[in-house]
Amino acid sequence: MGLTWAQRAGSIIAEAENIQSYIIQLEAENEELRRENRRVPGEVIKPHPCTVVFQDADALDWVAKLIEETNEVVQEAVILEENADEDGTVDHDKYGLVDVKKRLSMELTDVITLCTSWLDALGCDEEERGELQKRVNEKNKDRGCF
Numbered sequence: 001m002g003l004t005w006a007q008r009a010g011s012i013i014a015e016a017e018n019i020q021s022y023i024i025q026l027e028a029e030n031e032e033l034r035r036e037n038r039r040v041p042g043e044v045i046k047p048h049p050c051t052v053v054f055q056d057a058d059a060l061d062w063v064a065k066l067i068e069e070t071n072e073v074v075q076e077a078v079i080l081e082e083n084a085d086e087d088g089t090v091d092h093d094k095y096g097l098v099d100v101k102k103r104l105s106m107e108l109t110d111v112i113t114l115c116t117s118w119l120d121a122l123g124c125d126e127e128e129r130g131e132l133q134k135r136v137n138e139k140n141k142d143r144g145c146f
Helices: 005-039 059-083 100-121 126-142
Strands: 089-092 096-099
Touching: 059 100, 089 100, 096 100, 100 126
Parallel strands: none
Antiparallel strands: 089 096
16 A cells, blocks of 8 residues: 555655755855855965975984074064064064064965975875864864864
């Protein structure tokens, strides 16, 4: 014995409600992606790994270079915190007006490039590095970082 018309109608209504719920979920995800796209206008420039100098380095060499680059970040951050004005500049006797924020930004970018290079040396290509970054972003989102 088959379903009655009322049973069929109930089944169709339930399916329509499931579809509507799924559409609402997709719309929310779409809106989140739109907000993300607005935050990143234009072309995204990705770090390019240095593939010559440290390619055959061992872990200790990589750590030493990371400490060196991180130390440069610390030095600029201390200057910014202790000596720079509200615009992030310092009037240096020898070099004139120095943009410490820009110097700190460059040093931070050096750290990013070094990490990208190390990942490349470990065998992580651009696609895999992107997947790793996506997972880190998701983890940080779950922690409430953004």
